[in-house]
Amino acid sequence: MSGLLHWVATHGEIIGRTVREHLVLSGVALAVALALALPMGVALVRHPRAAAIAVGGVNTLRTIPSLALLVIMLPVLGTGFLPSVVALTLYGLPAILLNTLVGLREVDADVIDAARGQGLSERQITTDITIPLALPVILAGIRTSAVQIVSAATLAVFIGGGGLGELISSGLGLLDIAQLVTGALLVALLAVATELVFGAIQFGLARRYGIAS
Amino acid sequence: MIRLERVSKTFPGTALPSVDAVDLEVPDGTTCVLIGPSGCGKTTTLRMINRLIEPSAGRVIVEGEDVTRADPVQLRRRIGYVIQGIGLFPHLSVGDNVATVPRLLGWPKAKVASRIDEMLSLVGLDPATFAGRKPGSLSGGQRQRVGVARALAADPPVMLMDEPFGAVDPVVRARLQREFGEILRRLGKTVIMVTHDIDEAIRMGDRVAIMRGGRIVQYDEPSRLLGRPADAFVADFVGADRGLKRLTLEPAAAFAVPGVAPPGVPALPADASLQEALSLMLASGADAVAVAGRDGRPAGLVTLARIREVAAAQAEGGAASAA
Secondary structure (H helix, E strand, O other): OHHHHHHHHHOHHHHHHHHHHHHHHHHHHHHHHHHHHHHHHHHHOOOHHHHHHHHHHHHHHHHOOHHHHHHHHHHHHOOOHHHHHHHHHHHHHHHHHHHHHHHHHOOOHHHHHHHHHHOOOHHHHHHHHHHHHHHHHHHHHHHHHHHHHHHHHHHHHHHOOOOOHHHHHHHHHOOOHHHHHHHHHHHHHHHHHHHHHHHHHHHHHHHHOOOOO | OEEEEEEEEOOOOOOOOOEEEEEEEEOOOOEEEEEOOOOOOHHHHHHHHOOOOOOOEEEEEEOOEEHHHOOHHHHHOOEEEEEOOOOOOOOOOHHHHHOHHHHHOOOOHHHHHHHHHHHHHHOOOOHHHHOOOOHHHOOHHHHHHHHHHHHHOOOOOEEEEEOOOOOOOHHHHHHHHHHHHHHHHHOOOEEEEEEOOHHHHHHHOOEEEEEEOOEEEEEEOHHHHHHOOOOHHHHHHHOOOHHHHHHOOOEHHHHOEOOOOOOOOOOEOOOOEHHHHHHHHHHHOOOEEEEEOOOOOEEEEEEHHHHHHHHHHHHOOOOOOOO
């Protein structure tokens, strides 16, 4: 325990850098996954056949282990930040897309019929009715995706993406238990913190809209 | 006025039309009820009027305008729409639900706010209590009141109602039928309502259109529908008790004569029908019952003999005349 504290106290710089890398990597991957999956979900919900194909596709994507997904990037995009972000984006995309589709589909058909019948345009139905009502389910997907990405980002070190995986892998290589455990604890801490933050956002929005999540 | 001219709808992938060259005219300020067995095309007909379903052929004219040429979104803001499932927006307050169309039309804030209060009061909900609530906390009957308030908010001349009382229990249904009927009549709305309940059709409709296989079999006043069914299908549909049903169309008070009520038999309320008078006579064994006046005091007696006269006159197809 004292060894651990000593290691942390004397390696502030590398801890700071790897945490920062980990957060940037995860944040960028989550942002790209959101930017892709949300519009895709909104567009696909109107096209059941295309949606079925997309769901099949992302379900296949989901079965690929995170490490495999990262390593597959090697021959295509080489090493470093970009291939890591691409792999993590692909890894986080399914949860957001599937929940967006499910959330939008589950909106009561009578509510949509009434909205259309009152004279809301298709765009207004999407922005004012279906998205707010699907929000709790969509947020649950984002929360799952964020935690998945933060956890999987640990493996980015294998293709030179940096992050907290660096502490774990070099700790393993050097048999430096203090470094290894520090890395592992920080990853765990980050994943739990992500879960809590997104859970709080989900709860807050559900309360604001007065609907159960 | 609403007029349908040879309106048809054939859905893709089906051989037979769901609605087959329907002609229908609903004069201003009257209520037309579409009724028929499921799959007869009544809801499809209704939904073609605000173009939630596009007609395959024919013209729909609302307030003099051919709506098949109008922008559907703008059109729907001028037509009130109430459905069985109500479809209140669960994430918005009752007040915001009612404000839907006025806001779409860009009414100023103050006007929208006063309109919310006005509409909620109209449908019997206290604005101070209900405007801020979410639909989830309301009873079924209260929700449908909000549904009607929302549909009336921008004062559309025309209302479309698809089984508006289907989601509430029978006691609440009877009260809502009476209240909404009165509101719609008072506001002079032209209403087309879909139902599968013949009693509701008779109670609510100035005229009733019975549909079968996408066509209107008979379009008539309730009394004529009951008295002169066009064919065996209509006779069967209105029911073997159509003689009794016709008595529901006649207010008992209109046939009251002066006299002393038989002891031990309660008086009928002022808005009771001849059917209720007959029912009370059968239950009590009396051959005359008292009817209360508007002031609550007995207005007179309805006799069994008078009811038989009315029924006989109805059976001859003539309009019953009050004493």
